[in-house]
Amino acid sequence: MTDALHTPVWQDLARSKRESVAAKIPEAWRLPSHITASFHENATLSVLDVPHTSGILTQQEIEITENYNATELVQLMRDRKLKSIELVTAFCKRAAVAQQCVNCLTEIMFEEAMDRARECDDYLEKEGRPIGPLHGLPISLKDSCNVKGVHATIGYVSFISHPPAAMNGMLVGILQAAGAVFHCKTNLPQTMMTADSHNNVFGRTLNPNNLSLTAGGSTGGEAALIAMKGSVLGVATDIAGSGRIPPLCCGISSIKPTASRIPFAGNVPPGRLGSPSGIIPVIGPCGRSVQDYELFLKTVITARPWEVDGNVLNVPWRMVQPCTQPLRFGLVRGCKERPLHPPIARALHTAATLLKSHGHTIVLLDEKVPDLYQAAILSAKNFLLDPEMTPLKYIQASGEPMIPSLPTAAVKELEGWKPSLEELWDMNIERMSICRKWHDILVGEKLDAVISCGYQATAVPHDTYGLPIYTVLQNLLNVSPMRHNCWQVLSARH
Structure with a gap:
């Protein structure tokens, strides 16, 4: 229903969802409104320095989030030179600042992350050894990754009413068992099939290098967050470049594994299951260090993921010697x-x-x-290939409009093709x-x-x-x- 006195129901649902997420940012971590007012999609500003100038992070927290990769941070915790609670708090603060600058988050799990960090610290103190190779490390997740007890709207207003996930996705479970701490989930496009991370639930993610430019998609929230150093390691999905386009737009990096190497089961699909397409979606890491990708991939593959996801190939982790000859x-x-x-x-x-x-x-x-x-x-x-056009049905179910980038992603040669x-x-x-x-x-x-x-x-x-x-x-x-x-x-x- 809509008239001069009423907004469409979908807008009320989306507004309520956004407000519930924003409320999870502690008051002490909020930027003044006169500063955030200048952060919008037409501004040509870079916001990369805002974490430095905000006064929200201590000098130690700035150094923790900027001067180490994930592999080094895990080693510091193993050596008891850094506690997980210190590390996680620093990245939660920085993620909160990033959210207020570039709108990159969909689900905020700061309190849960800090509780988990304390558990990791207690475990190391009592057992004398880390939980696993990712002990105490904060990792951010694309919104499509299921986390038990957390929503996954994946940019559809009609998904807001869905209940929280009943269980972890397979990859999320493996990472958690290895000691990972999840502090947030990140934004993506409506349908997850455009290179602009924009939807009617959370709005548009902006590029921290220049707010008037795209952050890319569909893993744009991750790339923008990591560029702002609100995360040191994230999880991306990729079916046409979704895990690589945002990194090249925002200035970070990523790896796209081959299909069926990393468990994909348990992710929320943006369309119809059972596609006969020869192109299979994949999932992998994005971040700031190639060394961290080895840590991530080795951790997942040595966990024997084919035992929990039958679609994963039974190919153990192998160490390959570097080539010494000219290439x-x-x-x-x-x-x-x-x-x-x-x-x-x-x-x-x-x-x-x-x-x-x-x-x-x-x-x-x-x-x-x-x-x-x-x-x-x-x-x-x-x-x-989907004759039901399932993503369009998900859009129409709430009455929300299609985002502007969807038509621009269409291929003119395929107009009318069935x-x-x-x-x-x-x-x-x-x-x-x-x-x-x-x-x-x-x-x-x-x-x-x-x-x-x-x-x-x-x-x-x-x-x-x-x-x-x-x-x-x-x-x-x-x-x-x-x-x-x-x-x-x-x-x-x-």
Whole structure:
């Protein structure tokens, strides 16, 4: 119902949800309203220095959140040079500041996190050993990750009425058993299928480097939070670049594992289950340190996740010795439909030149690889296979409008396209052909890695990102952007 005296019901629901989350920020951690009033999506401000100038964090807390990676922080706690409660409090404070600057959080779990941190400290004191390899470490989670007792609205107003999660997702359970402390969940787009982390429940996440630019999506809340140093390690999902686009927009990093390597079960899906698509969503870490990704992945894989999620491959963790011989790198310099902007082209050229100067070989692949744009269109078809259009039904269920970035993410070549069983058959043949051609190039050229860009530009204005042709390719091929001795994609960004 809506008229001059009444707002739509969906707006009331969304407002109530936002207020309930905001109320969990302690008064002592709140920024003055005259400061937060300047933080909006049209401002060209950088807010990266706000944690320094706010007066909310002590000098020690600033140093804790800025000067160490996750691996180092865990070691400090093991050595009893730092308590988990000190660490978690520092990151909770910084996450609270980040939320008020860039609107990156969906669920605040500060009190629960500090209770858990005290448990970790007590355990170490009594048992003389850490709970596990992630002992006392605060980790942030994308909103789609289920945490027992916590909501997961994933950007749909119609999901606000859903009960809190009855149990942890499989990955969340493994991380928790390893000693992790969850202090917040982070924002994402309505449908989780655009590169702008914006929805009608929580609003838009802003880029801390420049508030007028996109933070990326769909893991934009994580990237913005980590860029603000409100988290040292986070969990991202990825089906077309969702775990890599936000890092390249916000200036952090991430790893996209291959499908069925890290347990995905227990995440809240934005659409219909049982998709016949050949592109499988994956889950992995994002943060500030490659060393931390080894800690994260080794922790999860050594926990034998295939025993709790039957979709995970039974492939144990293996230590691989670094290669000491010169390497052969393939170089892909873009496609004509999405030509590279000068800073991106320059970054690729600089990377290739630096590698050559160290004795490595660069092989140009521009004329050899299958058409990148056509591969992206094929990928987009895979995302349109649901004849029920379930995400649209979730939107319509509350009466909320579609966010502006959804239409801009549409592919004009697929306007009016409808899937059929015959079309699906042809799509699978085309996908296998593209995979085979890439495999033949990698083997034929004896390549150790491929260098490409994550996007044709740096971060762009809100709602203008469009089709992610340079990241969806790795999802289509089911390869990892950091996979030793097979495929390594070095994301180029200025």
